Amino acid sequence: MTLPPGGQPYNPATDIQQSAGKRGGGGRKPLFVGLAVAAVVVVGGGVAAAVSLSGKDSPSDSQRIDAGIRDFYGTLSAKGPGAAVTKACAADRAEYDALSTAQKNASEQGRMDIRIVSIDQIVVTGDRATAKMVGALSVSGADDKSTTATEHLRKEEGTWKVCSTDGR
Template identity: 45%
Template sequence: MTQPPAGPPPIGPQPPDGNRPPRKRRTGLIVGAVAAVVVVVAAIAAVVVLTMQGRTPLSSDDQQIEASLREFYGTLSDDGFAGATRLACKADRDEFDAMSDAEKSEAEKLGFTVAIDSVDNIVVTGDRAKAEIKGKFSLSAPGGGEDEEMDDSSEENLVKEDGEWRVCSSSDSDPK
């Protein structure tokens, strides 16, 4: 005579041979964990790259100033005067807003091309800064013939507003 197995009876249907069902695979869990690690590594890499480009609060003032200058002049070249003004300091935006529609229209007709080679000699004094940009600058007017080449360097004033460095040509931006 055989005795029944010790312990509580099995719960649920059992295979006819008495073996336990095979363990569930954890492939989905492993794939999910690997994907999470990849996302975290990509996020860390993005923060490092953006910080080095001056585009995060972790960037130094010099990095942020260079990024602001490049963005401002890139926008001026690509989108014109009105587009660049949106990136300027409040005093410059106010001056632009105070212009007549005819003055704004004339300003938009001008073509600016700025290719910055370097940003040097950055001096920060509180929430104001000066920097020298070097590169190629040209201005063209419709029906004006050839582009006018301008100096290959320019001293720029910047103001820190709401935590961001902004180009500021307004007379209010000069450090006292």
């Protein structure tokens, strides 16, 4: 909170009560003025946030989809399926949760590295999307293999998440 010229922090409750006391009980006007100022600040902040989110500085769906795919596969490569699934859609998480402990442990043993070369041909339909991903797959003890896949994504709580169950 910014300080007024006297250096004392502004406290709406105290300042309104003091102002009302100085006026001899006519405290409604300062209260209404304070509420009006608060409403302008709240509404103005909401409008500024909306402009910021819809302005040129906010990423497009295509950029968010690209980032979601890269985040998922980066996590898969670095930390394994158990960590990557936290970045997947709810349906994928439920499917992973239904696996037995032995199946989850086995999936963690088969680590792979996926280097994404490109993500394009993004098509958004409501809260679902597809994108073509081209990359290189590296598995320990084997030669790198070029791979092309159609990624399926779902927008959940404002975030694009890889959703392989949508591709079946």
